[in-house]
Amino acid sequence: MSSMNTTPSALADWRERATAFEQSLNAVVLGQTHPIRSLLISLFARGHVLLEGDVGVGKTTLLRAAARALGGAYQRVEGTVDLMPSDLIYHTWIDDAGQMRIDPGPLLSQGDALSVFFFNEINRARPQVHSLLLRAMAERSVTAFNREYYFPHFILFADRNRVEKEETFELPGAARDRFFMEVLVKAPDDDEIRKQLMFDTRFQDTDKLIESVPAAILPYDQLNDVAASIQKHVQASPALQNYALALWQATAQPQDVGVQLSGIDVSSLVLAGASPRGMGMLMRGARVVAWLAGRDYLMPEDIREVFYDIIAHRVFLQPVHELHRDVIAPALMEAVLAQVAAP
Numbered sequence: 175m176s177s178m179n180t181t182p183s184a185l186a187d188w189r190e191r192a193t194a195f196e197q198s199l200n201a202v203v204l205g206q207t208h209p210i211r212s213l214l215i216s217l218f219a220r221g222h223v224l225l226e227g228d229v230g231v232g233k234t235t236l237l238r239a240a241a242r243a244l245g246g247a248y249q250r251v252e253g254t255v256d257l258m259p260s261d262l263i264y265h266t267w268i269d270d271a272g273q274m275r276i277d278p279g280p281l282l283s284q285g286d287a288l289s290v291f292f293f294n295e296i297n298r299a300r301p302q303v304h305s306l307l308l309r310a311m312a313e314r315s316v317t318a319f320n321r322e323y324y325f326p327h328f329i330l331f332a333d334r335n336r337v338e339k340e341e342t343f344e345l346p347g348a349a350r351d352r353f354f355m356e357v358l359v360k361a362p363d364d365d366e367i368r369k370q371l372m373f374d375t376r377f378q379d380t381d382k383l384i385e386s387v388p389a390a391i392l393p394y395d396q397l398n399d400v401a402a403s404i405q406k407h408v409q410a411s412p413a414l415q416n417y418a419l420a421l422w423q424a425t426a427q428p429q430d431v432g433v434q435l436s437g438i439d440v441s442s443l444v445l446a447g448a449s450p451r452g453m454g455m456l457m458r459g460a461r462v463v464a465w466l467a468g469r470d471y472l473m474p475e476d477i478r479e480v481f482y483d484i485i486a487h488r489v490f491l492q493p494v495h496e497l498h499r500d501v502i503a504p505a506l507m508e509a510v511l512a513q514v515a516a517p
Contacts, residue, residue, distance in 0.1 A: 185407060185465065188400050192218065192466060195243050195391045202383050203236045204370060205362025212357045212483050213240055217392065218465070219458040220401045221354020222311050222330040224296070224345075224487075231359050233333040237292050238384050244397075245390030246289025246327060249280040253298035259306040263318045281310065281325075282318060288325045289394035296332040297342045304349045311352040327394050347490060354455055355480075356487040401462075408461035410472045413517035417474055421481070422453050424510045425489050431513040435505055438495070443506070445490040452488035459484050474516035482507045 192214060199210045209225065213236070216223045225233045241248045251262065262281040269275050277283070281291065293299070293307070307330065310316050315324045332353075334345075350356065362368060371377050410418070424431045426447025429440045448456075457472075459480035464472050486503045495502055 182407075185400070185403060189466060189468070191392055194388070198243055198387050198391060199236065199239050202239050202387055203232050204377070205364060205367040206232055206236060206359060209236060209357045209359050212355055212480070215459050215462045215466075215480060216354050217244070217329065217397065218401050218404060218462045219354060219455070220329070220398060221455060221458070222352060223332070224350070224353040224356045225331070225333040225359050226336050226356060227333075227359035228361065229335060231361050233359050234294060235380055235383065236359070237290075237331040237333065238380075239387045240331065241290040241292065242384055242387045242389055243391045244289050244329075244394045245392075246394035247284030247287040248290045248292070249284060249288065250292040250294060251280055253293060253295040253303075255298060255300065257299050257303055259302050262303070262306060263316070281316060282323050286324060286326055288328050291325075291328060291330050293330060293332040295335050297334045297345060299343065301343055301346070304343070304345060308349055308352060326398065350487050351449065351452065353487070354459070355483040357483055404465045405458060405461055407470055408464045408472060409470065410457070411517075414472050414474070414477075417514070417517050418453065418457065418477060420514045421477070421510065422448055424514050425485060428506060428510055428513075431510070433506070433509040433513050435502070435509065438502070443491060443495055443502070445492050448485050448488045452485060456480065456484045478511055478516075481511060 195217075196210055196214050199213075200207060203210065213223055217240075225237065227233055251257070261279060263279045264276050264282070265279050266274055266276050281288075291310075296304075306316065310325070310328070311330055314326060314328050315322055317323075330353075335342075362371070377383060420431070424433070424447075426444060428444060433440050435443070456477065460472055460476040463476040463479050464470070467476070482504065486507050489503070489506070490496075491499060491502060
């Protein structure tokens with residue numbers, strides 16, 4: 175690890191960069207302060223991000239803006255029902271001499287300079303494609319052409335359209351668990367912001383809007399070292415550790431901490447609580463929150479800020495309740511946080 179990223183002064187400089195990143199994205203994607211904050215946390219925790227929301231709320235614009243602010247190589251794939259895993263690895267074409275050529279596909283073409291891989295409407299892709307992504311997300315590598323390809327700086331940004339369900343394939347639990355966060359993007363409800371989005375012509379040319387974001391605010395090839403430094407820098411007290419353990423237990427057996435939800439037998443609600451990996455991810459996110467606040471120690475509010483976005487999609491409900499996840503999961507997470515006493 176580079177020593178330049180481990181000193182307090184270096185981390186303070188990176189905190190200023192993080193603030194600039196957040197401000198730049200808020201200037202071009204209005205009314206999405208929470209998704210932008212969540213995206214920032216994910217970048218410094220080195221986790222993949224799935225954005226979910228209705229059509230036209232700014233998911234793609236947000237991810238394009240983030241990719242520009244990171245720098246590095248950027249690739250984009252459109253999820254379609256006929257997309258196959260091989261389409262990510264290579265593509266074939268016929269040259270002027272009539273000879274077949276094979277070129278690296280979007281996942282391989284940039285090599286280790288790949289910074290952002292944007293998968294648009296990931297739920298339109300088949301399960302075979304999701305399976306390939308599982309390894310790329312978990313190990314940042316794939317096997318192709320009898321060799322290993324590594325992407326040490328790779329972050330997967332994906333979005334999912336939750337309105338249209340025709341010709342879509344729901345992501346399995348194993349694939350969803352690879353996403354550090356699932357973040358809901360909603361249309362802003364502030365009237366002044368709505369007026370700007372409707373009448374300010376600046377927001378009607380997406381390409382120019384993206385170009386207004388300063389490039390490489392957060393140099394992509396240094397983030398791994400910075401992220402590791404943050405995790406070492408921020409500590410958790412024994413009381414805080416016990417609090418996190420209690421939250422973990424409550425995700426599996428919410429009835430034991432007194433969680434009650436109207437019209438639901440909570441004792442038969444949860445099929446499986448958060449996994450060890452999920453809780454480890456929660457701590458990674460909470461440490462980033464503490465660091466952004468200028469602290470080197472964790473507080474309960476750090477965990478609470480990222481609890482829903484990191485844990486909700488990792489708690490599996492009984493099949494009879496899964497159809498109503500959009501309503502039940504937020505209520506369950508809120509109740510767990512309310513019932514588990516903070517130190």
